[in-house]
Amino acid sequence: MAQPLLLLAAALLALALTLSGAEVPLADGEPLEPYDRLFDAAVNSYHRNDWQGVIINMERALKNQQVLYQVKTHCRLQCNNQTGFVSSASSRDFLFDLNFFNTVLRKAECLRACKSTRLGPDSLHQVTEETQLEFKRRTPYNYLQVAYFKIKKLDKAVAAAYTFFVANPEHLEMQQNLEYYKLMAGVKESDFTDLEARPHMESFRAGVRLYTDEQFLASIELFEKALVQYLQADMECRALCEGPYLFDGYSYMEYNADLFQAITDHYIQILSCRQNCAVELASRPGKEKPIDNFLPAHYDHLQFAYYNTENYEKAIECTKTYLLFYPNDEVMNQNQQYYEAVLGDQLARHIDAREVRIQVYINSSLLEKELLYFANEVFGITFIDPDAWTPENVMPVKLREKQKTERETAARISEEIGNLMKEIEHLVDEKTKESVEIVKMVREGGPVLYDGVQVVMNSKMMNGTQRGLMDGVITPNQCLELRMLSNLAASAGDGYRGKPSPHTPNERFQGVTMLKALKLAQDGKVPLSSAKLYYDVSEKVRRILESYYRLEKPLHFSYTHLVCRTAVEGKVERADLSHSIHVDNCILNSEALECRKETPAYTQRDYSAILYFNNDFEGGEFIFTELDAKSITARVKPDCGRLVSFSSGSENPHGVEAVTKGQRCGLAIWFTLDPRQTERRVLKAGREGERNLGEIQRVGSLWIEASDSSKEEVTSEQQNKQRVQEGGVELEQVAQRERNIEVRSRRKYLSNFSCRDEGL
Known part of the structure; x- marks a missing residue:
């Protein structure tokens, strides 16, 4: 089984070579400063009111994060070009393993040399998940908008605030900030810019706006531009997937796979990451779901836009490209027949689908899916196909039958929803009655107990x-x-x-x-x-x-x-x-x-x-x-x-x-x-009090009591001595309560400046 896996891996890597772009020249120099270190320095500057320090360090942190990704992408694509896999002419070639791992070793050496020159040791750029999450949520821009506002650079403050808000549309305070900025003198509409906008998504959305307004000629240019940018972004996304193996929690402590199982585990993880690039590139910040059918949608829009500009050759080309994804799409097949009839059979028969690059993209993606479905069937490794265009025959027969059974089960369950809904309604009615009883229980306006209140x-x-x-x-x-x-x-x-x-x-x-x-x-x-x-x-x-x-x-x-x-x-x-x-x-x-x-x-x-x-x-x-x-x-x-x-x-x-x-x-x-x-069961009588907190100290005639701190003062020496014996703080219970609070705080505290609780 290992040799077929290696053959498929080699084939996939060979296909990936055609997706490699031109080399990116990188200047030699000092190792790149870690962006998490710069981020921490910026936060420290913020709490010292050092606004220039915030701006300098946070801008460098954002820049260095991008440079880190660019260097990794460049090195991996460069080394793929320089150390490509060569498929064996015969599956019986007994030197295949040696040839395969010879390429692997040379590729590893190439990557090490390429990255160390610009980045320094890999350990220098090991960033915690918490910091990665802060950058994904665009938290640096929250700090930047405050710092720029403090030094009166409103245009930059507005851009930073807007960039943060795009990824955090539920953030009420930033929404209020933006409304405030709109009312300020000197702030222009063009200042509201998303500094983290991805080129392929911006071009596509701009094209859709023109397309909707029936400005088809102008939309064509943007859709074509978006396609080029998408394929470049997909290539970079796939290259970044070739990182270290990611263990789930502490599973690394029990991991003892042999050579081929370890290769399989790591490579399947890489393939899953590559497949997820389709979801990543179709996602918009602040939105829960990606755009459906994103890449094929480019060709759908283009074929109709070209038709409306009477460019039937391009319309046929885009229609045929769309049909590579959905060969049985009835409407698109009808469109193709219509365009060919208008253009004429002699001219139309020589028009093919788009460039080879799209066909390579589809073929490599399908090969990846086959491997992932195989891993799902044999090793139980979960794979959820992100694409709706995957042919049914790519999925193993057993898995298709399993999904069919699941659909039938779901249908049976849906028939019972009516009964379940009735039961839920009954529970809601009971809960409503309970709430009414609670309201009845509350009779506002009782005595306040204390004089002066x-x-x-x-x-x-x-x-x-x-x-x-x-x-x-x-x-x-x-x-x-x-x-x-x-x-x-x-x-x-x-x-x-x-x-x-x-x-x-x-x-x-x-x-x-x-x-x-x-x-x-x-x-x-x-x-x-x-x-x-x-x-x-x-x-x-x-x-x-x-x-x-x-x-x-x-x-x-x-x-x-x-x-x-x-x-x-x-x-x-x-x-x-x-x-x-x-x-x-x-x-x-x-x-x-x-x-x-x-x-x-x-x-x-x-x-x-x-x-x-x-x-x-x-x-x-x-x-x-x-x-x-x-x-x-x-x-x-x-x-x-x-x-x-x-x-x-x-x-x-x-x-x-x-x-x-x-x-x-x-x-x-x-x-x-x-x-x-x-x-809290904060102050509790018992002899453990002295051990936990030490002897209760007397301050005048006031004493920390075990049962009720509102009791009257006790001044007699005899009563005081008794309280020293009985008083105390059950420290372990208090400490446990504090630990529980800390656990809740960890769960609650998801980002800076957006806590709900523990305030006044």
């Missing part, structure tokens, strides 16, 4: 449901102490995987979790009284909400976070939000006016509360909106001791307007009605 606004006054605004929850001195704790103990981005600007690059975030405050108090780095106040205030808020909303079930802490957000520098004009509109326990789709309660949303959350510490800043108002994320229904201006609370569901989309000057601080708390989802 005043209800300022209720749900009706705030144009919503299950909303409340209260003042006087804590005193000015307590506000000052908690704010000092935040600034003294916080690290930039704590609670955001160390990202100082998780929601917007125009502000810096610093946060303190409960566990961190307790640890710092244990180490003597912050006053124990401040850590205790942090705990007591969060407990006070919990009791207020539980009473005010008259909940029949107790509230449990889901996540607690003391956080400040600071404008990057002095007051600036901004169109973005400090925290984009979101819902706390579901994924908001503002266009569809729906909110899906599913992963990665924090579906366990039932109530949310934010307690503010200060008002000496500009901007930063808390807003409620409708599900469209645009229609504002209520505003809350932060102030010391002011508490805004609300249910965490789709009835309460909310966000925070830009903080344009100063620092805005507060305590954000999320609650759950499910005791299994509680954040």
Whole structure:
């Protein structure tokens, strides 16, 4: 079996030689600086407000990434030309293996020499998947648009913002930035340019626009140009597939394949990558699905455009080329017959399909598919054909029969959908009844329990449901102490995987979790009284909400976070939000006016509360909106001791307007009605307390208690001694809770500046 595989491999590689382009001259010099190193340098410059450093390093990172791909492509195509495979005249040639691997070794030496001259050691350019993903999402342009805006280069800022937005159309803040740029003096429509646009896609789309407007002569030039660019891009894409073998997770630790199995595994992976080039080149940034039938569509458009310009020779040529992909297409066969009749049989019979290059493309692709289907049948390696034009006979008979059986099974299942839908409707009805019961359970307007706390606004006054605004929850001195704790103990981005600007690059975030405050108090780095106040205030808020909303079930802490957000520098004009509109326990789709309660949303959350510490800043108002994320229904201006609370569901989309000057601080708390989802069993009685956190320290007559931090002060020595014995923090449980939070944060944090949760 190995020899036929090698023969097919040699044949495919020989076919690939004809797709090689001209050599690209490369200047010798110092090894290329890794683009991930430049990216990190740019990010560091960003957090130092070194805008020139951001621009220089980020532009070089983008350029070096492209140079890296160009060098790899050039070297692989060059070495394919210089060290081509030669098919044996006889399948019984016993020297075939030696000849084959002689070529392999020479090709490897050629690649090593070519790449090392320009790139240096391969290890220099080993980039993490996380960094590759940042570049795929065009995150560098998010940094660049801010940096260019800061140095007043609006044309470049607009281009960078637009380039990022094309790949991230759901990014509300960037959309707002672009709307803001459109209103600025000196900004031209031509500035809104996609700097990462792929030539073949731009030419094709421009041709389609002219074609739709019936400007057929002009569209022909663009479609022909797009074809040349597509084939060049396909050649480069296929060359880049010849990289190292990619293991799935930690599977490399158990990988022990022999020579031919290892060759098969690696080569099948390369073939799969090459087949996927058809999908990659038909995909548009920001779009979920590629353009259907992309390459054949060029010839479909061309044949009709040539017909409308009465160029029947070219129309026949493009029709016949399209029929190479779909030989049984009824409409195209009729078109060909019509064009030949108009032109005349004598002239038409000498017109063939397009250049040999297209036929080579089709033949090599079909050979690849045969190998991949063979690997699927024999080794169970999954292959999903990306092309609709693949002839049925390329697929093995067993696989065709299997798919036929699957289609029949799917048909039977579809007959049962009606019954399943009825069952689903029944479940939805039951869920609706359950929701109604929950609403009945909530009877807003209960006592607030503490003297000095005043209800300022209720749900009706705030144009919503299950909303409340209260003042006087804590005193000015307590506000000052908690704010000092935040600034003294916080690290930039704590609670955001160390990202100082998780929601917007125009502000810096610093946060303190409960566990961190307790640890710092244990180490003597912050006053124990401040850590205790942090705990007591969060407990006070919990009791207020539980009473005010008259909940029949107790509230449990889901996540607690003391956080400040600071404008990057002095007051600036901004169109973005400090925290984009979101819902706390579901994924908001503002266009569809729906909110899906599913992963990665924090579906366990039932109530949310934010307690503010200060008002000496500009901007930063808390807003409620409708599900469209645009229609504002209520505003809350932060102030010391002011508490805004609300249910965490789709009835309460909310966000925070830009903080344009100063620092805005507060305590954000999320609650759950499910005791299994509680954040903390923080202070628990038991003798383990002394081992876990050390002896409880006394501060005046205040003590961190095990069961209820809101209990009255105890001053007697006897009671104090008993508390020292019974008090303590179950540190392991707290640490486990923090690890759980970190896991959720990793799952949540998908890109810079677009987090939904853990803000105010």
